Amino acid sequence: MVRKSLIFMALAGLIFSSCSVSKSARTQRNLFSGSWTLDNISYENNTGNFKSVIFNDAEDICFEGSDWFFRDNNSTGRYTISQSSLCQGGDRFFRWSVVEPSQNYSSQLQFKFIDDKRKDISGGVGYRLNIASLSEQAMVLKSNVSVEGELVTIVYEFSKK
Template identity: 80%
Template sequence: MKQSLLLITVVGLLLSSCSVSKSARGQRDLFSGTWSLDNISYENNSGNFKSVIFNDAEDICFEGSEWFFRDNNSTGRYTIAQSTLCNGGDRFFRWSVVEPSQNYSSQLQFKFIDENRKDISGGYGYRLNIVSLTEQAMTLKSNVSVDGQPVTIVYEFSKK
């Protein structure tokens, strides 16, 4: 009897520790679907910037890219159009919403996977601060350093 009670308690604790909060679940639902990355801009510094985003492609290649988030299995992809400057194609990722803490707001985190959903990033991933998220638009930000000075990259999306 004591072992059964202990087992039920342990299983209950494990399930509750793995569950997603109502707030994070709501954000996951809003992410679900297809988005267009309409604009990338820079804050907290002056000058013109040219950057490689997500260790993948130049910022100009991401403008107009299509992003798809599937919430039932936490996978997605973004598609960059082929051009003389950009190596086009699909990039697959696994994503989640990280709960807010004292140090940051909610964040979108993702890491690259292959078509078979296997990790190809060696555990390395990215986190973007969720500034705003509605059914039709979202704004994400990431903080980077340029010559030791902070710069914020702003990503503005619209729902398709």
């Protein structure tokens, strides 16, 4: 009887520890929490002028100056694009998480779109951005895309409000 309870407790501990978030990921989640402004989008690893549709939503120019909010206690957030002749303004809601680093990448911000009732509207499709730097005042996220077979890195520079 004692042996069965020890085995059960060991298995329960293993399950709970495998589901927990590492201290590093918790720290990054806490740093994300709050309001941010996307100040600048630029491109690395290639030359020329680029114009892109970001997150299958709007052109890059529409995202500059956009407001982003991350709530860490329920992993939801939103970004708001200002209305203009080039941009369809409004709020876009998402569910987010921090993905642990692996051999192939650093920590990543992962998100997918949801509606205002927190239901998935993206059919499970989401986005991952590499966390290049993250502090209490600023963050830089990067994503790699292929343009005519060439690697281009999109750089997103945020400041905390």
